[in-house]
Amino acid sequence: MHGILLLTKTEINRLRRNRRYLIFTTALPVVLYLLWSKAGKSAYGVDFAAYYMVAMATFGAFAGALNGNAIRISEERKVGWIRQLRLTPLPASGYVIAKILTAMATTIVSIVIVMVIGRFYGGVHLALWQWLVVAVIIWLGSTIFAALAVAIGYRYPPDQAQPITLFVYLVFTILGGVWFPLTGALGNIGKATPTYEAIKISTDVIGNVSVPGYLILGLFVWLAVFAALATLSVRSMAETV
Amino acid sequence: MTSHSGTGPVVSFENVSKHYGQLKAVDGLSLDLRAGETVALLGPNGAGKSTSLDMLLALRKPTAGKIQMFGNDPYHAVKSGRVGAMLQSGGLMPEVTVRELVTLVAGLHPRPVPVDTTLRRAGIADIADQRVDRLSGGQTQRVRFSLAIAGESDLIVLDEPTTAMDVETRRRFWAQMKEEVAEGRTLLFATHYLEEADQAADRILVINRGRLLADGTPDDIKKRAGAKRMSFHLDGVDESVLLRLPGIVSLETRHDFVQLQTDDSDATLYALLDAGYRPSEVEIGSLGLEQAFLAITAEDDRAGETESAPAR
Numbered sequence: 299m300h301g302i303l304l305l306t307k308t309e310i311n312r313l314r315r316n317r318r319y320l321i322f323t324t325a326l327p328v329v330l331y332l333l334w335s336k337a338g339k340s341a342y343g344v345d346f347a348a349y350y351m352v353a354m355a356t357f358g359a360f361a362g363a364l365n366g367n368a369i370r371i372s373e374e375r376k377v378g379w380i381r382q383l384r385l386t387p388l389p390a391s392g393y394v395i396a397k398i399l400t401a402m403a404t405t406i407v408s409i410v411i412v413m414v415i416g417r418f419y420g421g422v423h424l425a426l427w428q429w430l431v432v433a434v435i436i437w438l439g440s441t442i443f444a445a446l447a448v449a450i451g452y453r454y455p456p457d458q459a460q461p462i463t464l465f466v467y468l469v470f471t472i473l474g475g476v477w478f479p480l481t482g483a484l485g486n487i488g489k490a491t492p493t494y495e496a497i498k499i500s501t502d503v504i505g506n507v508s509v510p511g512y513l514i515l516g517l518f519v520w521l522a523v524f525a526a527l528a529t530l531s532v533r534s535m536a537e538t539v
Numbered sequence: 540m541t542s543h544s545g546t547g548p549v550v551s552f553e554n555v556s557k558h559y560g561q562l563k564a565v566d567g568l569s570l571d572l573r574a575g576e577t578v579a580l581l582g583p584n585g586a587g588k589s590t591s592l593d594m595l596l597a598l599r600k601p602t603a604g605k606i607q608m609f610g611n612d613p614y615h616a617v618k619s620g621r622v623g624a625m626l627q628s629g630g631l632m633p634e635v636t637v638r639e640l641v642t643l644v645a646g647l648h649p650r651p652v653p654v655d656t657t658l659r660r661a662g663i664a665d666i667a668d669q670r671v672d673r674l675s676g677g678q679t680q681r682v683r684f685s686l687a688i689a690g691e692s693d694l695i696v697l698d699e700p701t702t703a704m705d706v707e708t709r710r711r712f713w714a715q716m717k718e719e720v721a722e723g724r725t726l727l728f729a730t731h732y733l734e735e736a737d738q739a740a741d742r743i744l745v746i747n748r749g750r751l752l753a754d755g756t757p758d759d760i761k762k763r764a765g766a767k768r769m770s771f772h773l774d775g776v777d778e779s780v781l782l783r784l785p786g787i788v789s790l791e792t793r794h795d796f797v798q799l800q801t802d803d804s805d806a807t808l809y810a811l812l813d814a815g816y817r818p819s820e821v822e823i824g825s826l827g828l829e830q831a832f833l834a835i836t837a838e839d840d841r842a843g844e845t846e847s848a849p850a851r
Binding site: 377378 | 629
């Protein structure tokens with residue numbers, strides 16, 4: 299465990315220096331929020347500013363857990379770093395666990411920053427428990443994408459991992475209602491996505507309505523699916539890493 | 540520090556094979572490494588050296604046979620931190636500094652060496668704060684070496700360690716390895732630099748086409764090739780005459796200087812003298828390691844698949 303934490307610490311330090319990462323996970327959501335939070339009246343039964351805050355927090359956390367991770371994992375496999383780690387006493391699952399822990403440690407920061415902007419710029423007022431629950435839902439809901447990042451990063455070389463990740467990212471964010479609220483037929487398809495589920499649970503909490511159990515169940519199902527894909531990817535690449 | 544009281548080999552391969560479909564990368568390899576030895580794995584490209592080392596380090600699984608390290612399976616031996624390994628290429632974490640990388644790898648080890656000591660030993664103290672992905676080939680090589688010695692290991696495994704190094708760096712590298720080995724460590728390295736194997740190793744394992752061809756000290760290997768080198772000065776003799784001497788394997792003449800390989804130096808010399816010739820400055824000696832190595836592997840290649848590999 300000590301080794302995994304040490305690797306996590308190194309990864310966090312490394313990420314903090316990565317400008318692209320900081321832009322996509324924090325700067326961009328904040329800028330978008332400042333631009334668009336007053337653009338609508340309401341969505342999903344709450345103020346538009348509240349919905350958009352949840353959407354932007356999800357956007358930043360999601361990008362942090364998926365995009366950079368998948369490509370980094372793919373490159374680290376190609377460069378041989380994962381192989382080198384196998385020669386150290388770090389347990390076999392240590393690399394993946396460290397990546398997930400790193401994603402968790404860094405996405406919570408961007409979620410909090412967006413929420414602060416939501417509170418002081420967007421005028422979103424919530425009870426303390428609501429802030430906490432929404433933050434945790436978005437945090438956990440996006441961390442499951444770290445598992446998907448492992449699945450993609452292990453299976454594909456960097457030049458394929460990039461377009462695949464971008465495609466997956468667009469599908470889940472557009473269909474999930476991150477860019478704009480879902481309506482109509484497309485919206486109905488999108489309701490199955492974990493991004494939608496995280497946003498809807500959060501807006502339900504904000505709106506003080508009871509959260510339908512199937513939304514929460516949905517998140518767990520997606521987690522199981524991504525974890526299974528990740529395990530398959532890692533196992534199928536076992537000899538060549 | 541190294542508490543290996545001769546209770547068993549440090550490394551053992553028992554009839555290990557690695558097949559990729561029809562290709563036999565490693566074919567029935569058996570060998571033992573004893574504590575404190577410095578052993579060189581010598582062989583041409585494609586001989587199976589890297590594959591063997593990969594299997595030893597639990598990076599690949601053998602198709603058949605058993606590999607043990609410190610009496611344990613390779614995976615557990617590696618995870619217990621008893622091995623330090625340097626791969627042939629790649630293997631560095633992007634976007635971190637040299638110091639951060641060495642600190643990480645040392646921290647993962649149960650017996651870490653102080654980071655500054657490792658940086659000094661690997662000759663990378665001056666680039667400690669540079670980013671790992673912005674180094675030259677030689678610097679990268681030294682960083683890779685530093686990771687193998689970042690913790691106190693009982694066995695060090697190196698795959699072609701000095702490939703990108705210049706003469707000075709290579710000399711410093713082997714001086715450092717000598718220090719490591721002096722503390723009782725076992726060292727196993729793969730190389731295609733014969734001189735390096737000759738000078739650094741107590742024992743050489745010659746590998747070709749996935750099998751062990753020879754196992755002995757550098758001198759044993761040279762003698763094993765059988766042939767001897769003979770050179771002398773002789774005025775005005777015909778090459779065709781020399782070629783008819785008994786035992787001749789190969790011949791080279793330059794003005795009055797003759798250099799030849801023979802598998803019976805006595806017979807060749809006596810025949811030359813009996814024919815009335817009086818060569819001067821006669822030198823007879825064993826083949827250098829390079830010739831011995833080439834002779835052994837050429838013989839093996841010629842023999843084809845019916846040859847059985849002697850273990851010792």
